[in-house]
Amino acid sequence: MRRWRSVLRTPVGLTATVLTVGVLALAVVAPILWTDRADAIDTDDILAGPSLQHWAGTDNLGRDIFFRTLVATRLSVELALAATIIAVVAGLLIGTAPFLLGRRSGRAVVAGTNIAVAFPGLLLALFFAVVFGVGATGAVLAIGLAGAPTFGRLTQTLVAGIASRDFVAAARVAGVGRTRILLRHVLPNVSEPLVVNATIGAGAALLAFAGLSFLGLGVQQPAYDWGRLLFDGIGSIYVNPAAALAPGLAVLVAGLAFNLFGESVAKVLGVGVVGGLPALPADPPPLEAEAPVQGTAHGGTDLVLDVRDLEVAFPGPRGPVHAVRGVSFTVGRGEALGIVGESGSGKSVTALAVSRLVEPPGRVGAARLDLLGTDLRVGETRAQRRLLGTSLAMVFQDPMTSFNPTRRMGGQLAEGARHHQGLDRRAAMARAVDRMRAVRISEPERRAHQYPHEFSGGMRQRAMIGMGLMGTPALIVADEPTTALDVTVQQQVLDLLASIRAADDVALVLISHDVTVVGEVCDRVLVMYAGKIVEDLPAGDLAGGARHPYTRALVAAVPDMETDRDEPLAVIPGRPVDPADVPPGCAFAPRCPLATDHCRTEEPPLVPDGTGRRVACWHAGEPLGTDDVDDVDGTARLEEVEVS
Known part of the structure; x- marks a missing residue:
């Protein structure tokens, strides 16, 4: 709210706010106060010019044009807002479809959106107006659907940016479904730019609706909006120019108010607007799917993770880029395995592949990829999501991006327990508080009701570990868990991982650039270079x-x-x-x-x-x-x- 109030501190923002509030207030009170005067017919004063009695003159039935313009505010604003709501709802459906449907169906939606955006909005509105027919209802549908592709394109861009964040990946590791991730984690983080662009879209819809009514495709008599009044006034422009000037000025002021208000909010919040959106990059060609090599199931009860000939590739400008090339290793119960190497050696991609977090267009192939004896190469199932959500804990590199900034910490930790363990809200929150206490966060009851930005870096990292402990993990994958932490906090995080491993016989895969840390914490070390393991040795x-x-x-x-x-x-x-x-x-x-x-x-x-x-x-x-x-x-x- 503080940032929204700061809009009033700028001259443009204050002016736009006053104009917008004034237009909305006029839409409410004008029909109540002046409908009778606006509809009063005076055949003795037809097509009169401006006077003290009629400030903007009269029309061909002697009705006061000024009061008709004021009364028309309600219908003009209502129709514009209705069209905006249709555009926003349809745009949200279009924009979130690629996230919900997956790559193949999502690409078709993105392609269709790109084609629709290529057409001018007014041309689309005219097309839909002809399809839906003449009248206010048809015009609302026409303008709403014409604005949907642009809003959908914006939503696609924003959703794609949030979908790559660590806290979304953490929710996927926990087994949370796509719809729940979208509603709980993605949309709350893109709401501000969407609201800003919807406000600007309302101004554009107002202008477009006036244009359709002026062309005779919108509001029909005896109803009237600003566009209809402008259409009627243009016929007598040589007799009484004010008849067209009054509704035209109303359209200009209202449209300017909505647009300036949206632009002012956008500058204060630091978000982009729909106008001038860059073209989305073309989707890279998909890689050929690799058939996994069939292997026999491993029967060892002490083996937590078994990886054989892991391959991960991504599309590149000159063909597939193989980020991981034939990596094989195992991790036993209670064992700590370190993976070291320079940036780009394939460490983190290996961890993401093991956690089933490599999404298309990336391709993962392996002769064997088993977690606790379950083959992770098969298609995603409820049982597999439950296994990943309860038996695998992922600790990401940047604790600041590991949590949803719009949700309280306790709720984020409790989500996995509610989803996988069937706990109710109170029991899940109690479990979250207990896990926060287990990872040595002071005052966990109070901290559970705070937001991520209220935690220090070390506390966020410990909370991330606590999220993994909401289930009964057999494997913790820690990808650079001490990055950006000071030396003292680094040691606390490493000690915490070591104590968890010792207490519950949990296997640990620790990824780090620091060979000294790996040498102290781990039993065995894999050294990776150019996507391959070049040495496997005791720490x-x-x-x-x-x-x-x-x-x-x-x-x-x-x-x-x-x-x-x-x-x-x-x-x-x-x-x-x-x-x-x-x-x-x-x-x-x-x-x-x-x-x-x-x-x-x-x-x-x-x-x-x-x-x-x-x-x-x-x-x-x-x-x-x-x-x-x-x-x-x-x-x-x-x-x-x-x-x-």
Whole structure:
């Protein structure tokens, strides 16, 4: 409300508000006060010019044009608002259809919307007016349906932006249906720009309706609106110009009031308006669906997650971009698995694929993708949603975007319990408060009624973990859970994850850039580069037992207490590989000091080394050359080179 009140603090906003309120007030009181004077016929004073008795003159029956203009305000505004409501409702249905229907049907809706938006609005209104027939009802339907494509296009854009946020992904992980996500999480976050554009749309509808009535397609006698009065007055414009000027001025003032009010609110709230919307990007071509390789079900009761030959691809300008290429790993009950690598190595995409959060046009294929023995590759079912909602907890990277900013924290945590566990509102809220207490949030009863912005970063991250604990998770996937948190809070979050893991024998997949954190928290580490696992080793061997040059370079790039402060920090030369342009052979070869022609032509397989570890390198374990490394206490460090 504070932001809306700030509209009145600007000259344009104050003027527009006064005009809009004045028009609406006139629509209410004018028919009550002046209908009799507006309908009074005086055959002795036909087509009279402006005078003290008749400020705008009279029409061909001697009726006062000024009072008729005032009385016509109600019908003009009512019809414009009715058309706006139709445009908004139809636009919402069009705009939310791609989110609800999925990619294939959604693309057809988007294509149809784009075609409709390409036609001028007035042309569409005239077309629909002919279809629905002459009269006020037909004109309302015509203008409403003509405005629906533009409003639907705006809704599609806004919904697509919110649908990619983390709190929507969290709701999907919890198994919440698309309709509930739309109503509870998406629409509340796009309501302000939609309201602003609906206000502007009312002004446009007012002008369009006056235009149809002026053309004889709108309001018919004996009823009258401003457009009808303008049509009647234009016939006597040479005798009495005020007969056309009065309704024309009313249309101008009212339309200007609605438009200026909407524009003023838009500037204060910082939202965009319908006018001048850029064209939506063309949908990329879909990838060929990959048939999953059939595998036998794993019968081990201690195995929580079993992934075999995971592939994730997205459309690109030059063909599919393979973000994850043949990743295989398992996670046992109570085990902590770390995944490290530079940005773009495929860590987060792997986690999203495991959590069933990769949406079209992305394609996921795997020989096996089992959670607690359930195949996640099959089509989405109620049982699968329940499994993901209760047995898998996802902790996203940015705690600020992990929650819906328009809903209270307790309600967001309780939603999954109500949806999957059948708890009523009171029991679900009690469970939410208990879980907030379990993740060490002080005063959980009070905090449950606060909004996300009232929580600190560390509290939001703990609340995100608490959301995952609303069920009985067997696996927690934490994607950079300590990003943007200070060191003290980072340690608190990591300690919390460790205590949850120890208390309930929960498996943990921790994704991080920080190899030191992973080495301290995890039992085993997967090192990813260019969408593939290049090394799988125990966390205790990271510092001194890594065999792949890339793993050793990652460790060397992290300073420790023994790092010489007088020497430049170690860096990995070159740039990470572009997933859309992976070179032949070993992807790390252009940056590797051990690379040979064999490395550049043939990709090394990820094979066990006989000690329970896996490594993909033709020169695994070979010492780095003296020109490229400074070996301090057995830790290989690449010498500093300039990154080009």
